[in-house]
Amino acid sequence: MTGQLSFPRQHARTQRFSLGAPRGFAVAPDGSRVAFLRSRTGTDRANVLWVLDLDDGREYAAADPRTLLAGADEELSAEERARRERTREGSSGVVGYAVDAAVELAAFTLSGRLFTAELRAGTARELPVPGPVVDPRPSPDGRHIAYVSQGRLRVVPTEGPERTEDGAGDRSLAEPDGPGVTWGLAEFIAAEEMDRHRGFWWSPDSDRVLAARVDDSPVHRWWIADPAHPDREPAQVAYPAAGTPNASVGLALLGLDGSRTDVTWDQERYPYLARVHWSAAGPPLLLVQSRDQRAQRYLTVDTKTGATGTLHADEDPRWVELAAGSPAWTPDGRLVRIADEGGARRLFVGDRALTAAPLHVRAVLDIGEDDVLFTASAEDLHDIGVYRAWYRGSGDQGGWERVGQRPYPSVSSAVRGGSVTVLSHVCLERPGAQTEVVRLEADGGETWLAAVGSYAEVPVLATSPRLVLSGERRIPCAVVLPTGYEEGDGPLPVLMDPYGGPHAQRVVAAHNAHLTSQWFADQGFAVVVADGRGTPGRSPDWEKAVHHDLAAVVLQDQIDALQGLAGRFPLDLDRVAIRGWSFGGYLAGLAVLRRPDVFHAAVVGAPVTDQRLYDTHYTERYLGHPGEDPARYTANSLVGDDGLVDAAEPHRPMMIVHGLADDNVVVAHSLRLSSALLAAGRPHEVLPLSGVTHMTPQEQVAENLLLLQVDFLKRSLGVR
Template identity: 75%
Template sequence: MTGQLSFPRQHARTQRFTLGAPRALTVAPDDSRVVFLRSRTGTDRTGLLWVYDLDGRREYPVADPEELLGGAEEELSAEERARRERSREGSAGVVGYAVDAAVELAAFALSGRLFTADLPGGTSRELPVPGPVVDPRPSPDGRHVAYAAGGALRVVGADGEGDRALAEPEGDTITYGLAEFIAAEEMDRSRGFWWSPDGDALLVARVDDAPVRRWWIADPAHPGREPAEIAYPAAGTSNAEVRLMLLGLDGSRTEVEWDRQRYPYLARVHWSAYGPPLLLVQARDQRSQLYLAVDTESGRTSTVHVDEDSVWLDLFPGVPAWTQDGRLVRIADEAGARVLMVGDRKLTSGALQVRAVLGIGEEDVLFSASPGAGAGLPELPGEVDVHRAWFRGSGDQGGWEPVGKRPFPAVHSAARGGEVIALSYSGLDRPGARVEIFRPGDHGTAETLAEIASYAEAPVLTARPQLVFAGKHDIPCAVLLPTGYREGDGPLPVLMDPYGGPHGQRVVASHNAHLTSQWFADQGFAVIVADGRGTPGRSPGWEKAVRDDLAAVSLEDQVEALTALAGRYPLDLTKVAIRGWSYGGYLAGLAVLRRPDVFHAGVVGAPVTDLRLYDTHYMERYLGLPDQQPEVYAANSLVTDEGLSGAAETVRPMLIVHGLADDNVVVAHSLRLSSALLAAGRPHEVLPLSGVTHMTPQEQVAENLLLLQVDFLKRSLGLR
């Protein structure tokens, strides 16, 4: 039985307790149904497409992969595997879908084949088209389905008739309708085509990755296999060339024009019935971006708005977009706060840190936000709430209110239809997430209509994080002590467990986010998770404090948090270890090399060690171009002479872990670090993971990786 499993095995088998939980919710505009994905159990990787009928108060599956594939094994194309890696998708079956405007027709790919679902009727069918199919999307009117296949953008009637290519690649390096690596990995843009509101044309990205350098990823465990070739745009090198085409179903073709040399990044595309197509394009240095309206007759663009920032500009989910009366919705950094803008009107203040736009109604905007610095420190760090802001009121600033506010700290997200909202939230008071469907009323009231069941497994342990602020910078921290620890039990060895960098908030008001840290605590550690400067959710200035100085600022804040918390918790500062993955691995490497006076051992997982080897859009945002600031890259890297010059003479145990199939942080990072350490005479251990990417979804790998880390940490700190 699952309850008899150890936490590492259960954590791995349930894919971090995400299996069986409802996700990817869509509410029909007439509030008749909610569509979502969910597997049948908390250990079943296969996702099904479901509908919750709000009129009948019942749910039913509309797409079961086992039935649709006749029990056959799922086969994934290289393009689909890449899409899942970029989105960190480790499950199987139906992992994504798209719907028409009425939310009556859904389209999805399964094993490279195209399927559609009649959502009110609860049935699915396959459309016989050339494959392998990637990212199928119905037209808003439900009459056609567009999809990418073989580098082409194709369209077929919803009845399965009339399949044809609207654009075919002119060469092996060209694709239509797919997001390039940088867009999917760093810009949160996974799409490559967008339907017109009336369903008679599409905007389609044309990507040519010929300018991008080729890298080869080999599998040393299988020397007979050819290395996989990838186009990887490392910092300072060429990106893919991205153009945008307006393709009519009548065969017409018009290229959309903008200054692609000055603004090469196509970051966002929005096309609704409330205005012309809207683009957000960024300069390569990400300090300037344009909001452009597209003339669909000529393909020419006109500037709607310009953003500029001396440090960098961030991208946000859900914007830009139009309101129904044609005003621009965006999120902006103003006066030290991240605010919601509709036209020229600021709808929020420094009391909120706006994070995403979730839906736009006739007179309001649904958005997620954290408490902002303008309201002072909240009682606890890590809350994310959903709010509504009105833009039809009077005055310079509209009002806003929480939506579905719960009486406990939590992390909320939502989807909306007409008047109905599907709210997903996870709090500190219980494991897992809940999904409630409700109709909001006045002054924060709500009529609850239904709750969508979760089949996620209950963890075999309970996380007990104490969320606090620490140090002169009021660094958000989570502190976890062993289950059953009592004040008289004495000081504990410390494990710092950070991500600690951009895009990765770890200190959140959600139980399951702290399960692994609690498990490490139960092995006899006081575990500290600290979100220092550079991490999201605080303020623009907090995030941008790491410009040109990732290493020093990130490491300084980990030390500050540890030192401050030592006066409040039973910490044995003579036995301090640190572990991390990706940016957290980079930070762990920095810690044991540059501050061995504080850190006595480190687990360095999939670290970025030579910052010139990471991608353009990410690394250039923080450090600029390598040829313009070589000293900045050298000082922030672990493997350069300048980077290693910060290493103290004291040698601390280090375990370097890396997946050999990683195409995001390639294993060259760890190999170069190991070589540099060996050349410097610094002993260390290396654990290569054959066939593992930047994710570690394999059950045995994920389980044993936790066990091996504990063994290394205890051995290194002399706890045995």
Template identity: 75%
Template sequence: MTGQLSFPRQHARTQRFTLGAPRALAVAPDDSRVVFLRSRSGTDRTGVLWVHDLAGQREYPAADPAELLAGAGEELSPEERARRERSREGSAGVVGYAVDTAVERAAFALSGRLFTTDLPAGTTRELRVPGPVVDPRPSPDGRHIAYAAGGALRVTGADGADDRALAEPEEDTVTYGLAEFIAAEEMDRSRGFWWSPRSDALLAARADDAPVQRWWLADPAHPGQKPAEAAYPAAGTANAEVRLVLLGLDGSRTEIEWDRERYPYLARVHWSAYGPPLLLVQARDQRSQLYLAVDTDTGRTSTVHVDEDAVWLDLFPGVPAWTEDGRLVRIADEGGARVLMVGDRKLTSGALQVRAVLDIGTDDVLFSASPGAGAPLPEQPGEIDVYRAWFRGSGDQGGWEPVGKRPFPAVHSATRGGEVLALAYTGLERPGVSVEILRPADHGAAERIAEIASYAERPVITARPELLFAGKRDIPCAVLLPSGHREGDGPLPVLMDPYGGPHGQRVVASHNAHLTSQWFADQGFAVIVADGRGTPGRSPAWEKAVRDDLAAVTLEDQVEAVTALAERYPLDLGRVAIRGWSYGGYLAALAVLRRPDVFHAGVVGAPVTDWRLYDTHYTERYLGLPDEQPEVYAANALMTDEGLSGAAETARPMMIIHGLADDNVVAAHTLRLSSALLAAGRPHEVLPLSGVTHMTPQEQVAENLLLLQVDFLKRSLGMR
């Protein structure tokens, strides 16, 4: 990358330096190959399916969209666009794939067409089936491919023969085999069907969004176009009706039964050879959930386990699942800690905050975790490691050990197949992601047998965050000063750069995570990223402290962080700004409206301004139902804030940015806030982005957004 390219342009062109990096890894159970996605360069948006042959130590492309489409552009169906928006997927080409048990056959959709790949041979062919195809998945034995198309769940032979529909929608509002909005956006369930381990049947979600209220999203830049209809389940309103059916390849159909009125959320489905199908269903208030085993002959379910929590219950990747000997694997909040459970046995303690289950072996569980509240405070925050814990056999000591841990703080994730582990990690010492293929040994040792190269661009700047804990609550923070800043240069204007809310950990031991903050610092700011209460990775109590009070709690921790850090760093507390997107945008607006004594300007991106306009599963987890707790919704909204009617001399400059095509945080949030500010005589700027969703993948838009924010902040803080 030449020095002629600015960081904002490079950051936009590389999609935040994710292009060219290996991702979506799968390891064959016989340790023969690793499959992954990667584009051909750090500026190429087109994902290619690759195979790394471990025996032959060679790497080859197995499916290249440029060849498969013969140079033609992609055509995406509305369903595929929705899937990509829910997963925040901004690249093109092969963006996802699924494999059979042996990791010999892969299937993927490209431009709405179905392709299947023989992975050992590295050859790909198209199967001519009705489309547009969404989420194709091979059967465990590799002989069939199931996929969603036109609201139906269909299946075809791996050779393209005998294509047929297993279930077709009875109404226009019904789909089979697709995740509904809430599952994909908030429950981290992007799938809508699951193969039986014997490859003779599928469990399929049937979603009917007829009960869901309709919103109309118009593009004001194109008044001749009709508004797009969106079924949006806002807080307190009806969700889609979700059922589960068992569909045999022989044409049989069995309805799965559970108390859907009491437990309407189908959160997880697991079906392996080690037990009956396993469901996790949640109550609407998310304070109770059932683990259910399915009788595939009758469709009836029986309760395996019940979780209850007075605040809320979280959902976690990789669980629930069965061990090979039929024990339930789950993650639970017990005794003030987030722990790993196998059957009735607790495998971890408060020393770890378990985050996800990555793989379940014959006698161990592979999982990721952060230091827990029961451990001494680490030297710095932000580390996530991979561990394995034993639940039986000679290693059954009731303990755990790190796997592939780096000698420096880093963020790790892993995929395992057989005895081989694909370990991906990012650290502070160098940019980008590294992927090593390891063969673990006893006591945490591991032999590196291969490495997957990254083609990601090297950033034109270097992030230099200092990670530390601040304030009486030991709030995890990252502090970034201008490159070349020296002691004695004088106090710096401050820019708080948080997400600051649930599910959004920003203070991590990863170089690239801090690049944008460093660029802002290089414009003359001391930048602070603070992960206050409500953010993940610390303890259940830390995350759940925001119940019924998102606004006051998260804002209080931003104030505490900047005040405490001023005792250690050269911060000019007379010039403090804040910027954020999504929840961070909400937090930025809160800051300038409620605490103008601390915050002197705010960049407010795609903010939630009235929680009654945000979706059910997310909002009700933290604030309950609006009809039952109207005072809670009022206290956490921006438009009812007493700061709107404050004295003119305390009004702080605010730039509000919103994509008009956003179907997650709709533009009505910003428009209502702007109207309320105008009525109160509060000066502000609004930057509408035509055709932009909750993401900003367009290169020029993403670049100019950074430049415009810096210009606004410098003007507002008198830095010119």
């Protein structure tokens, strides 16, 4: 059946070939089992919670949503829909879960109801509690589950005399004390821009919860309407646009005995709560940032008084970058952090740097008794590996080594529990990911234990991109030519296919990452993906070159990459188009408006056209506060107070695409661009997507969007 599908339909139906692939791993610290999520087929959106028993090699389902909901469709609360939008989650069923310290009990939601799974037994049941339930998390000892319902942070016992079948024992730990107040949830900015999706953290002793109190009443309200349904009320969204107030975020220690201790720090100077870590190795650890993000403080919390003390400080004249898994404690109480120092992004334990250039550290994955597991890239920027660095014991002499015995380059990730590690990796040579379970030995060796199977579909096409460096700045590029292209076939019209902005690397050693580019290439294009300055992976200076300039720098790198490749590949520079989504859409708009001498057509998807309409934490990081230099915002926008900005001649065809339900890059961006183009007498096309958010997860929408783009590009460039 797969072979009968076109690539656009298969790509959409499989959610970019993610369905059926295992993910969301949790490893028991005793090394006996691995929990994970996976749907039953490559087109099934409903994730099942599985357990791999490593002692006997048996795999079994611990929670099947179809059984638990008796075949009924899921019903999501507004809070859960918002959480899934922030995490770009498009599947269903068990989309996330949390476990106790022993990885014996898992908690999750279905249709806003609370369920638990006994992972050893492979059984699941519902706990009747007030709903809708959001983000349930077991205590480390597994005796209680904390969760959020309608802005309240609640706790329910899982067993014992406190627990009855009708839900008795469930109680509230914190109630909203104002109309805009919630407890235990991450605010919009934290979830969208800081990669912090949690709002509460259990104590290691399971007797208290450290919870975020969010008051979004200062945040300006926006209204997102669905023009296709004028009978429905617009959705109200608290959106902190650049230069406007953020939500007020605080913390409190909430005891199961009803006690409350407020946590205090200089919230006026450091309003952003970026990270929270609490383990048995030390007191609660906070990472807070100034609004301009040029300074951040690592704070420890006195759990008796709520007072905080500064453990470490980072400052940067441009901005300090947040990293996943950092900060944290080692088991012996040393601070683990990632910081930009000496021209590299480095891993530190205490005052000691464990890594140096050319290694560029991406994230901390796990901290062991002697070592730290992390991801990083080196000379080959498209090669992202899992590494291991020792901070004491046999590896006390320093240095690091790569984990995983396989050909490189690849893109890898890992989850560890005790000595057992789940390694997942993708590469250019084959589609999909391979997942294996290994034991990392103390001497640096590895012992293979098991494989975790994938049900993801095999794509109907294959790709073999050339990963090269272009131009004087050695810009990483992927070049994709049509299947079967031969040298004598002559030059090809070019399609630039970038993201081109912060926090998104497109040129990677991963087969599936280039499938859409291959499909466009097979329609008669030479497709070029270029990761210029501002994209991650090379060095702090490379990423921070876009400080105060999101427009000129990234656009020039696309041009330089294109021209640097022209002598090496069959590129027809008289027919060059560009397509992109989100930042890539912004970049595509920049290209045809400011450099029509280079770019001849553009597909502009969900673009940020007016920087003043995007959020505080992202936009102010790069452009500063709009009150400081309004002209900087105008220079980096596609539209301004007077309409089109820096629009050069001649006019180039442009297709603007935007989801009307997008609450991240709201459709006002595209509407303002269209109005400015109309006022300037510039013909263009607008494709509104009714009911579509920033993700475009709907199968028919995703499929037809690819087909419509190809039709537009062929018409615009004269491709037959």
